[in-house]
Amino acid sequence: MxxxxxxxxxxxxxxxxxxxxxxxxxxxxxxxxxxxxxxxxxxxxxxxxxxxxxxxxxxxxxxxxxxxxxxxxxxxxxxxxxxxxxxxxxxxxxxxxxxxxxxxxxxxxxxxxxxxxxxxxxxxxxxxxxxxxxxxxxxxxxxxxxxxxxxxxxxxxxxxxxxxxxxxxxxxxxxxxxxxxxxxxxxxxxxxxxxxxxxxxxxxxxxxxxxxxxxxxxxxxxxxxxxxxxxxxxxxxxxxxTKTTDLVVTVVDVVENGMKTAIVDSATEAHRLDTLIYNEPASIMEADENGEHEYVIGSCSCLAGDQFCVAKFAEPLEIGQKLHIMDSAGYTMVKLNWFNGLRMPTVYCERANGELQKLNEFDFQDFKRALSQWSVQ
CATH class of the missing domain: 3.20.20.10 (Alanine racemase)
Structure with a gap:
Protein backbone atom coordinates (compact mmCIF):
# COMPACT_ATOMS: atom_id res chain seq x y z
CA MET A 1 0.00 0.00 0.00
CA THR A 242 0.91 18.02 18.32
CA LYS A 243 2.30 18.10 14.77
CA THR A 244 1.97 14.32 14.39
CA THR A 245 -1.06 13.99 12.12
CA ASP A 246 -2.27 15.33 8.78
CA LEU A 247 -5.78 15.28 7.37
CA VAL A 248 -5.24 14.55 3.69
CA VAL A 249 -7.88 15.80 1.25
CA THR A 250 -8.37 16.13 -2.51
CA VAL A 251 -9.36 19.21 -4.51
CA VAL A 252 -12.63 18.26 -6.24
CA ASP A 253 -13.51 21.61 -7.79
CA VAL A 254 -12.33 25.20 -8.18
CA VAL A 255 -14.93 27.97 -8.26
CA GLU A 256 -14.62 31.75 -8.32
CA ASN A 257 -16.80 34.50 -6.91
CA GLY A 258 -14.49 37.40 -6.08
CA MET A 259 -11.88 34.89 -4.84
CA LYS A 260 -10.92 31.47 -6.09
CA THR A 261 -12.13 28.67 -3.86
CA ALA A 262 -10.68 25.19 -4.00
CA ILE A 263 -13.36 22.81 -2.77
CA VAL A 264 -12.00 19.71 -1.06
CA ASP A 265 -13.63 16.39 -0.13
CA SER A 266 -13.79 17.20 3.57
CA ALA A 267 -15.42 19.74 5.89
CA THR A 268 -14.45 21.54 9.06
CA GLU A 269 -17.93 20.98 10.49
CA ALA A 270 -17.59 17.21 10.09
CA HIS A 271 -13.86 16.48 10.20
CA ARG A 272 -12.03 19.39 11.85
CA LEU A 273 -14.61 21.01 14.07
CA ASP A 274 -12.31 23.19 16.19
CA THR A 275 -11.31 25.13 13.08
CA LEU A 276 -14.91 26.26 12.92
CA ILE A 277 -15.61 26.62 16.65
CA TYR A 278 -12.54 28.72 17.44
CA ASN A 279 -12.21 30.43 14.06
CA GLU A 280 -8.56 29.35 13.84
CA PRO A 281 -7.49 28.81 10.20
CA ALA A 282 -5.86 25.51 9.33
CA SER A 283 -2.36 25.24 7.86
CA ILE A 284 -1.71 23.56 4.51
CA MET A 285 1.60 21.77 3.94
CA GLU A 286 1.67 22.62 0.23
CA ALA A 287 1.05 26.36 0.77
CA ASP A 288 3.67 28.99 -0.01
CA GLU A 289 3.32 32.34 1.75
CA ASN A 290 5.16 33.99 -1.13
CA GLY A 291 3.05 32.29 -3.77
CA GLU A 292 1.11 34.28 -6.35
CA HIS A 293 -1.99 32.07 -6.40
CA GLU A 294 -4.41 32.60 -3.51
CA TYR A 295 -7.34 30.32 -2.70
CA VAL A 296 -9.97 29.82 -0.10
CA ILE A 297 -9.72 26.16 0.91
CA GLY A 298 -13.42 25.46 1.13
CA SER A 299 -15.24 22.38 2.35
CA CYS A 300 -17.83 20.35 0.49
CA SER A 301 -20.45 20.80 3.22
CA CYS A 302 -23.56 22.93 2.73
CA LEU A 303 -22.59 25.40 5.47
CA ALA A 304 -21.84 28.68 3.70
CA GLY A 305 -18.96 29.71 5.98
CA ASP A 306 -17.34 26.27 6.18
CA GLN A 307 -13.76 26.75 5.07
CA PHE A 308 -10.37 25.55 6.28
CA CYS A 309 -8.32 28.68 5.54
CA VAL A 310 -7.10 31.10 2.92
CA ALA A 311 -3.69 30.10 1.51
CA LYS A 312 -1.26 31.04 -1.22
CA PHE A 313 0.44 28.59 -3.56
CA ALA A 314 3.35 28.79 -5.96
CA GLU A 315 1.31 27.15 -8.72
CA PRO A 316 -2.41 27.04 -9.51
CA LEU A 317 -4.29 24.25 -7.75
CA GLU A 318 -5.68 21.50 -9.94
CA ILE A 319 -8.66 19.23 -9.55
CA GLY A 320 -7.44 15.90 -8.20
CA GLN A 321 -4.53 17.45 -6.29
CA LYS A 322 -4.02 16.31 -2.70
CA LEU A 323 -3.51 18.76 0.15
CA HIS A 324 -2.26 18.02 3.66
CA ILE A 325 -4.08 19.86 6.45
CA MET A 326 -1.46 19.76 9.17
CA ASP A 327 -1.71 19.16 12.91
CA SER A 328 -5.12 17.52 12.75
CA ALA A 329 -5.12 15.11 15.70
CA GLY A 330 -5.90 16.98 18.92
CA TYR A 331 -9.57 17.78 19.58
CA THR A 332 -10.22 16.78 15.98
CA MET A 333 -10.50 13.03 15.62
CA VAL A 334 -12.54 12.84 18.84
CA LYS A 335 -15.12 15.25 17.36
CA LEU A 336 -15.76 13.58 14.00
CA ASN A 337 -19.42 13.52 12.97
CA TRP A 338 -21.63 12.57 10.05
CA PHE A 339 -22.86 16.04 9.03
CA ASN A 340 -24.14 16.02 5.42
CA GLY A 341 -23.48 12.29 5.24
CA LEU A 342 -19.92 13.00 4.16
CA ARG A 343 -17.46 10.14 3.89
CA MET A 344 -15.65 9.75 7.21
CA PRO A 345 -11.84 9.93 6.94
CA THR A 346 -10.01 6.63 7.15
CA VAL A 347 -7.36 6.54 9.89
CA TYR A 348 -3.81 5.38 9.16
CA CYS A 349 -0.53 5.31 11.04
CA GLU A 350 2.79 5.51 9.25
CA ARG A 351 5.08 3.41 11.42
CA ALA A 352 8.70 4.38 11.95
CA ASN A 353 9.79 1.59 9.58
CA GLY A 354 7.67 3.08 6.76
CA GLU A 355 4.82 0.58 7.02
CA LEU A 356 1.33 2.03 6.55
CA GLN A 357 -1.11 0.59 9.07
CA LYS A 358 -4.86 1.07 8.67
CA LEU A 359 -6.41 1.73 12.09
CA ASN A 360 -10.02 2.28 11.06
CA GLU A 361 -12.26 2.89 8.08
CA PHE A 362 -15.94 3.71 7.77
CA ASP A 363 -18.72 3.06 5.29
CA PHE A 364 -22.39 3.79 4.71
CA GLN A 365 -23.47 1.24 7.30
CA ASP A 366 -21.60 3.17 10.01
CA PHE A 367 -23.43 6.34 8.98
CA LYS A 368 -26.78 4.57 8.92
CA ARG A 369 -26.24 2.84 12.27
CA ALA A 370 -25.31 6.14 13.96
CA LEU A 371 -28.77 7.52 13.25
CA SER A 372 -31.07 4.58 13.98
CA GLN A 373 -30.61 0.95 14.81
CA TRP A 374 -34.16 -0.35 14.89
CA SER A 375 -37.24 0.56 12.91
CA VAL A 376 -40.62 1.05 14.55
CA GLN A 377 -43.18 -1.38 13.20
Whole structure:
Protein backbone atom coordinates (compact mmCIF):
# COMPACT_ATOMS: atom_id res chain seq x y z
CA MET A 1 0.00 0.00 0.00
CA UNK A 2 1.46 3.33 -1.14
CA UNK A 3 0.39 6.77 0.07
CA UNK A 4 -0.47 7.93 -3.43
CA UNK A 5 -2.95 5.04 -3.69
CA UNK A 6 -4.91 5.97 -0.57
CA UNK A 7 -8.43 7.32 -1.03
CA UNK A 8 -9.07 10.67 0.64
CA UNK A 9 -10.07 11.97 3.06
CA UNK A 10 -7.83 10.26 5.57
CA UNK A 11 -5.82 10.96 8.69
CA UNK A 12 -2.15 9.95 8.71
CA UNK A 13 -0.48 9.66 12.11
CA UNK A 14 3.33 9.73 11.97
CA UNK A 15 4.83 7.37 14.56
CA UNK A 16 8.29 8.98 14.40
CA UNK A 17 6.86 12.42 15.17
CA UNK A 18 4.75 10.97 17.98
CA UNK A 19 7.80 9.34 19.55
CA UNK A 20 9.69 12.64 19.31
CA UNK A 21 7.03 14.29 21.49
CA UNK A 22 6.98 11.32 23.86
CA UNK A 23 10.74 11.49 24.38
CA UNK A 24 10.31 15.08 25.59
CA UNK A 25 7.56 13.88 27.93
CA UNK A 26 9.91 11.18 29.22
CA UNK A 27 12.59 13.78 29.95
CA UNK A 28 10.10 15.96 31.83
CA UNK A 29 9.11 13.01 33.99
CA UNK A 30 12.72 12.11 34.76
CA UNK A 31 13.66 15.65 35.73
CA UNK A 32 10.59 16.52 37.78
CA UNK A 33 9.12 13.32 39.22
CA UNK A 34 5.74 14.30 37.76
CA UNK A 35 3.37 11.64 36.44
CA UNK A 36 1.67 12.12 33.09
CA UNK A 37 -1.79 10.83 32.17
CA UNK A 38 -3.09 11.20 28.62
CA UNK A 39 -6.18 13.40 28.27
CA UNK A 40 -8.56 11.26 26.23
CA UNK A 41 -10.86 14.23 25.60
CA UNK A 42 -8.13 15.47 23.26
CA UNK A 43 -6.99 12.23 21.66
CA UNK A 44 -8.57 8.78 21.93
CA UNK A 45 -7.26 6.95 18.86
CA UNK A 46 -6.43 3.81 20.77
CA UNK A 47 -4.89 2.11 17.74
CA UNK A 48 -1.64 3.94 18.52
CA UNK A 49 -1.73 3.52 22.30
CA UNK A 50 0.94 0.83 21.94
CA UNK A 51 3.31 3.67 20.99
CA UNK A 52 2.24 5.96 23.85
CA UNK A 53 1.84 3.52 26.76
CA UNK A 54 5.55 2.97 27.47
CA UNK A 55 6.02 6.71 28.07
CA UNK A 56 2.97 7.76 30.11
CA UNK A 57 1.43 6.63 33.38
CA UNK A 58 -2.19 6.23 32.33
CA UNK A 59 -5.20 8.20 31.15
CA UNK A 60 -7.62 10.81 32.39
CA UNK A 61 -11.19 11.18 31.25
CA UNK A 62 -14.08 13.60 31.01
CA UNK A 63 -16.91 11.08 30.69
CA UNK A 64 -17.72 7.44 31.50
CA UNK A 65 -16.95 6.00 28.06
CA UNK A 66 -13.50 7.57 28.12
CA UNK A 67 -12.89 5.95 31.51
CA UNK A 68 -13.78 2.56 30.07
CA UNK A 69 -11.64 3.15 26.97
CA UNK A 70 -8.61 4.08 29.05
CA UNK A 71 -9.12 1.14 31.38
CA UNK A 72 -9.52 -1.39 28.55
CA UNK A 73 -6.98 -0.15 26.01
CA UNK A 74 -4.30 1.83 27.87
CA UNK A 75 -4.01 0.56 31.43
CA UNK A 76 -1.79 2.13 34.04
CA UNK A 77 -3.64 4.65 36.18
CA UNK A 78 -7.19 5.43 35.11
CA UNK A 79 -8.44 8.82 36.32
CA UNK A 80 -12.16 9.59 36.13
CA UNK A 81 -13.49 13.13 36.06
CA UNK A 82 -16.75 14.64 34.88
CA UNK A 83 -18.31 18.07 35.15
CA UNK A 84 -21.54 16.34 36.12
CA UNK A 85 -21.85 12.70 37.13
CA UNK A 86 -25.12 10.83 37.34
CA UNK A 87 -25.41 8.05 39.88
CA UNK A 88 -25.33 5.52 37.05
CA UNK A 89 -22.11 7.10 35.71
CA UNK A 90 -20.38 6.70 39.06
CA UNK A 91 -21.51 3.11 39.42
CA UNK A 92 -20.39 2.32 35.87
CA UNK A 93 -16.79 3.43 36.40
CA UNK A 94 -16.31 2.69 40.09
CA UNK A 95 -14.52 -0.60 39.45
CA UNK A 96 -12.40 0.76 36.60
CA UNK A 97 -10.85 3.94 37.96
CA UNK A 98 -7.92 4.47 40.31
CA UNK A 99 -8.85 8.09 40.99
CA UNK A 100 -12.25 9.74 40.83
CA UNK A 101 -12.32 13.53 40.77
CA UNK A 102 -15.59 15.33 41.49
CA UNK A 103 -16.34 18.77 40.08
CA UNK A 104 -18.31 20.06 43.05
CA UNK A 105 -18.71 19.55 46.76
CA UNK A 106 -22.36 18.59 46.23
CA UNK A 107 -21.43 15.79 43.81
CA UNK A 108 -18.73 14.62 46.19
CA UNK A 109 -21.23 14.46 49.04
CA UNK A 110 -23.85 12.68 46.93
CA UNK A 111 -21.69 9.95 45.45
CA UNK A 112 -18.52 9.44 47.48
CA UNK A 113 -20.09 6.44 49.26
CA UNK A 114 -20.19 4.61 45.92
CA UNK A 115 -16.45 4.98 45.33
CA UNK A 116 -14.61 5.50 48.63
CA UNK A 117 -13.63 1.83 49.12
CA UNK A 118 -12.57 1.44 45.49
CA UNK A 119 -10.59 4.48 44.38
CA UNK A 120 -8.70 7.53 45.57
CA UNK A 121 -11.06 10.51 45.74
CA UNK A 122 -10.33 14.03 44.57
CA UNK A 123 -12.06 17.38 44.09
CA UNK A 124 -11.59 19.93 41.36
CA UNK A 125 -10.76 23.44 42.56
CA UNK A 126 -11.02 26.54 40.40
CA UNK A 127 -7.78 28.52 40.83
CA UNK A 128 -9.25 31.80 39.63
CA UNK A 129 -6.24 32.31 37.32
CA UNK A 130 -5.57 30.87 33.89
CA UNK A 131 -3.82 31.04 30.55
CA UNK A 132 -6.21 30.55 27.66
CA UNK A 133 -6.27 32.26 24.30
CA UNK A 134 -10.06 32.25 24.01
CA UNK A 135 -12.77 32.87 26.56
CA UNK A 136 -14.65 29.80 25.35
CA UNK A 137 -11.81 27.57 26.56
CA UNK A 138 -10.89 29.50 29.72
CA UNK A 139 -11.55 27.36 32.84
CA UNK A 140 -11.41 30.46 35.05
CA UNK A 141 -13.80 32.55 32.90
CA UNK A 142 -16.51 34.57 34.60
CA UNK A 143 -19.23 32.40 36.16
CA UNK A 144 -17.21 29.27 35.43
CA UNK A 145 -18.90 26.01 36.43
CA UNK A 146 -15.56 24.17 36.45
CA UNK A 147 -14.36 23.39 39.95
CA UNK A 148 -15.00 24.86 43.39
CA UNK A 149 -14.23 28.57 43.73
CA UNK A 150 -11.86 29.50 46.58
CA UNK A 151 -14.49 31.50 48.47
CA UNK A 152 -16.95 28.58 48.32
CA UNK A 153 -14.68 25.92 49.82
CA UNK A 154 -15.89 24.05 52.87
CA UNK A 155 -12.57 23.34 54.60
CA UNK A 156 -13.93 20.21 56.24
CA UNK A 157 -14.03 18.53 52.84
CA UNK A 158 -10.24 18.21 52.79
CA UNK A 159 -10.31 15.71 55.64
CA UNK A 160 -12.20 13.27 53.43
CA UNK A 161 -10.37 13.45 50.08
CA UNK A 162 -6.93 12.36 48.89
CA UNK A 163 -6.16 14.92 46.21
CA UNK A 164 -7.25 17.93 44.20
CA UNK A 165 -7.21 18.87 40.55
CA UNK A 166 -6.68 22.27 38.95
CA UNK A 167 -7.01 22.99 35.26
CA UNK A 168 -6.01 26.48 34.20
CA UNK A 169 -4.09 26.24 30.91
CA UNK A 170 -4.91 26.00 27.23
CA UNK A 171 -1.92 25.78 24.85
CA UNK A 172 0.32 27.62 27.33
CA UNK A 173 3.69 27.74 25.57
CA UNK A 174 5.57 29.66 28.27
CA UNK A 175 7.28 28.05 31.26
CA UNK A 176 7.44 31.44 32.99
CA UNK A 177 3.71 31.93 32.47
CA UNK A 178 2.96 28.50 33.92
CA UNK A 179 5.23 29.09 36.91
CA UNK A 180 3.36 32.32 37.68
CA UNK A 181 0.10 30.36 37.78
CA UNK A 182 1.71 27.61 39.85
CA UNK A 183 2.96 30.11 42.44
CA UNK A 184 -0.50 31.61 42.65
CA UNK A 185 -1.99 28.19 43.39
CA UNK A 186 0.66 27.47 46.00
CA UNK A 187 0.04 30.79 47.75
CA UNK A 188 -3.73 30.62 47.64
CA UNK A 189 -4.37 26.93 48.30
CA UNK A 190 -1.16 25.78 49.98
CA UNK A 191 -2.71 25.09 53.36
CA UNK A 192 -5.06 22.60 51.73
CA UNK A 193 -2.44 21.04 49.48
CA UNK A 194 -0.16 20.27 52.43
CA UNK A 195 -2.67 17.67 53.57
CA UNK A 196 -3.18 16.02 50.19
CA UNK A 197 -1.49 12.93 48.72
CA UNK A 198 -1.63 14.11 45.11
CA UNK A 199 -2.35 17.19 43.02
CA UNK A 200 -3.23 17.21 39.34
CA UNK A 201 -2.34 20.41 37.53
CA UNK A 202 -4.44 19.53 34.50
CA UNK A 203 -3.53 19.87 30.86
CA UNK A 204 -2.80 22.63 28.39
CA UNK A 205 0.92 22.88 29.25
CA UNK A 206 2.50 22.87 25.78
CA UNK A 207 5.88 21.49 26.84
CA UNK A 208 6.61 19.93 23.43
CA UNK A 209 6.40 23.28 21.64
CA UNK A 210 9.72 24.18 19.93
CA UNK A 211 11.97 26.06 22.35
CA UNK A 212 9.94 25.28 25.46
CA UNK A 213 12.14 25.47 28.58
CA UNK A 214 11.69 21.92 29.86
CA UNK A 215 14.33 22.21 32.59
CA UNK A 216 12.69 25.32 34.04
CA UNK A 217 9.27 23.66 34.03
CA UNK A 218 10.67 20.50 35.62
CA UNK A 219 12.40 22.42 38.40
CA UNK A 220 9.21 24.31 39.24
CA UNK A 221 7.13 21.13 39.33
CA UNK A 222 9.65 19.37 41.56
CA UNK A 223 9.82 22.35 43.93
CA UNK A 224 6.02 22.45 44.14
CA UNK A 225 5.87 18.72 44.85
CA UNK A 226 8.54 18.93 47.54
CA UNK A 227 7.01 22.01 49.18
CA UNK A 228 3.59 20.46 49.62
CA UNK A 229 4.60 16.79 49.90
CA UNK A 230 2.39 15.66 47.02
CA UNK A 231 2.66 13.54 43.90
CA UNK A 232 2.10 15.90 40.99
CA UNK A 233 0.23 14.91 37.84
CA UNK A 234 -0.10 16.65 34.50
CA UNK A 235 -2.80 15.73 31.98
CA UNK A 236 -1.25 16.37 28.55
CA UNK A 237 -3.27 16.02 25.39
CA UNK A 238 -2.08 18.34 22.61
CA UNK A 239 1.47 18.24 23.97
CA UNK A 240 1.64 14.54 23.16
CA UNK A 241 0.18 14.53 19.66
CA THR A 242 0.91 18.02 18.32
CA LYS A 243 2.30 18.10 14.77
CA THR A 244 1.97 14.32 14.39
CA THR A 245 -1.06 13.99 12.12
CA ASP A 246 -2.27 15.33 8.78
CA LEU A 247 -5.78 15.28 7.37
CA VAL A 248 -5.24 14.55 3.69
CA VAL A 249 -7.88 15.80 1.25
CA THR A 250 -8.37 16.13 -2.51
CA VAL A 251 -9.36 19.21 -4.51
CA VAL A 252 -12.63 18.26 -6.24
CA ASP A 253 -13.51 21.61 -7.79
CA VAL A 254 -12.33 25.20 -8.18
CA VAL A 255 -14.93 27.97 -8.26
CA GLU A 256 -14.62 31.75 -8.32
CA ASN A 257 -16.80 34.50 -6.91
CA GLY A 258 -14.49 37.40 -6.08
CA MET A 259 -11.88 34.89 -4.84
CA LYS A 260 -10.92 31.47 -6.09
CA THR A 261 -12.13 28.67 -3.86
CA ALA A 262 -10.68 25.19 -4.00
CA ILE A 263 -13.36 22.81 -2.77
CA VAL A 264 -12.00 19.71 -1.06
CA ASP A 265 -13.63 16.39 -0.13
CA SER A 266 -13.79 17.20 3.57
CA ALA A 267 -15.42 19.74 5.89
CA THR A 268 -14.45 21.54 9.06
CA GLU A 269 -17.93 20.98 10.49
CA ALA A 270 -17.59 17.21 10.09
CA HIS A 271 -13.86 16.48 10.20
CA ARG A 272 -12.03 19.39 11.85
CA LEU A 273 -14.61 21.01 14.07
CA ASP A 274 -12.31 23.19 16.19
CA THR A 275 -11.31 25.13 13.08
CA LEU A 276 -14.91 26.26 12.92
CA ILE A 277 -15.61 26.62 16.65
CA TYR A 278 -12.54 28.72 17.44
CA ASN A 279 -12.21 30.43 14.06
CA GLU A 280 -8.56 29.35 13.84
CA PRO A 281 -7.49 28.81 10.20
CA ALA A 282 -5.86 25.51 9.33
CA SER A 283 -2.36 25.24 7.86
CA ILE A 284 -1.71 23.56 4.51
CA MET A 285 1.60 21.77 3.94
CA GLU A 286 1.67 22.62 0.23
CA ALA A 287 1.05 26.36 0.77
CA ASP A 288 3.67 28.99 -0.01
CA GLU A 289 3.32 32.34 1.75
CA ASN A 290 5.16 33.99 -1.13
CA GLY A 291 3.05 32.29 -3.77
CA GLU A 292 1.11 34.28 -6.35
CA HIS A 293 -1.99 32.07 -6.40
CA GLU A 294 -4.41 32.60 -3.51
CA TYR A 295 -7.34 30.32 -2.70
CA VAL A 296 -9.97 29.82 -0.10
CA ILE A 297 -9.72 26.16 0.91
CA GLY A 298 -13.42 25.46 1.13
CA SER A 299 -15.24 22.38 2.35
CA CYS A 300 -17.83 20.35 0.49
CA SER A 301 -20.45 20.80 3.22
CA CYS A 302 -23.56 22.93 2.73
CA LEU A 303 -22.59 25.40 5.47
CA ALA A 304 -21.84 28.68 3.70
CA GLY A 305 -18.96 29.71 5.98
CA ASP A 306 -17.34 26.27 6.18
CA GLN A 307 -13.76 26.75 5.07
CA PHE A 308 -10.37 25.55 6.28
CA CYS A 309 -8.32 28.68 5.54
CA VAL A 310 -7.10 31.10 2.92
CA ALA A 311 -3.69 30.10 1.51
CA LYS A 312 -1.26 31.04 -1.22
CA PHE A 313 0.44 28.59 -3.56
CA ALA A 314 3.35 28.79 -5.96
CA GLU A 315 1.31 27.15 -8.72
CA PRO A 316 -2.41 27.04 -9.51
CA LEU A 317 -4.29 24.25 -7.75
CA GLU A 318 -5.68 21.50 -9.94
CA ILE A 319 -8.66 19.23 -9.55
CA GLY A 320 -7.44 15.90 -8.20
CA GLN A 321 -4.53 17.45 -6.29
CA LYS A 322 -4.02 16.31 -2.70
CA LEU A 323 -3.51 18.76 0.15
CA HIS A 324 -2.26 18.02 3.66
CA ILE A 325 -4.08 19.86 6.45
CA MET A 326 -1.46 19.76 9.17
CA ASP A 327 -1.71 19.16 12.91
CA SER A 328 -5.12 17.52 12.75
CA ALA A 329 -5.12 15.11 15.70
CA GLY A 330 -5.90 16.98 18.92
CA TYR A 331 -9.57 17.78 19.58
CA THR A 332 -10.22 16.78 15.98
CA MET A 333 -10.50 13.03 15.62
CA VAL A 334 -12.54 12.84 18.84
CA LYS A 335 -15.12 15.25 17.36
CA LEU A 336 -15.76 13.58 14.00
CA ASN A 337 -19.42 13.52 12.97
CA TRP A 338 -21.63 12.57 10.05
CA PHE A 339 -22.86 16.04 9.03
CA ASN A 340 -24.14 16.02 5.42
CA GLY A 341 -23.48 12.29 5.24
CA LEU A 342 -19.92 13.00 4.16
CA ARG A 343 -17.46 10.14 3.89
CA MET A 344 -15.65 9.75 7.21
CA PRO A 345 -11.84 9.93 6.94
CA THR A 346 -10.01 6.63 7.15
CA VAL A 347 -7.36 6.54 9.89
CA TYR A 348 -3.81 5.38 9.16
CA CYS A 349 -0.53 5.31 11.04
CA GLU A 350 2.79 5.51 9.25
CA ARG A 351 5.08 3.41 11.42
CA ALA A 352 8.70 4.38 11.95
CA ASN A 353 9.79 1.59 9.58
CA GLY A 354 7.67 3.08 6.76
CA GLU A 355 4.82 0.58 7.02
CA LEU A 356 1.33 2.03 6.55
CA GLN A 357 -1.11 0.59 9.07
CA LYS A 358 -4.86 1.07 8.67
CA LEU A 359 -6.41 1.73 12.09
CA ASN A 360 -10.02 2.28 11.06
CA GLU A 361 -12.26 2.89 8.08
CA PHE A 362 -15.94 3.71 7.77
CA ASP A 363 -18.72 3.06 5.29
CA PHE A 364 -22.39 3.79 4.71
CA GLN A 365 -23.47 1.24 7.30
CA ASP A 366 -21.60 3.17 10.01
CA PHE A 367 -23.43 6.34 8.98
CA LYS A 368 -26.78 4.57 8.92
CA ARG A 369 -26.24 2.84 12.27
CA ALA A 370 -25.31 6.14 13.96
CA LEU A 371 -28.77 7.52 13.25
CA SER A 372 -31.07 4.58 13.98
CA GLN A 373 -30.61 0.95 14.81
CA TRP A 374 -34.16 -0.35 14.89
CA SER A 375 -37.24 0.56 12.91
CA VAL A 376 -40.62 1.05 14.55
CA GLN A 377 -43.18 -1.38 13.20
Missing amino acids: QKNELKTPYFMIDEAKLISNLEIAKRLKELSGVKLVLALKCFSTWGVFDIIKPYLDGTTSSGPYEVQLGYETFGGETHAYSVGYSEDDVKAVADMCDKMIFNSQSQLKAYRHLIEDKASIGLRLNPGVSCAGQDLADPARQFSRLGVQADHIDEEVFSSIDGVMFHMNCENKSADNFITLLNSISDRFGRYLDNMQWVSLGGGVFFTWPGYEIEKLAAALKAFSDKHGVQVYLEPGEAII
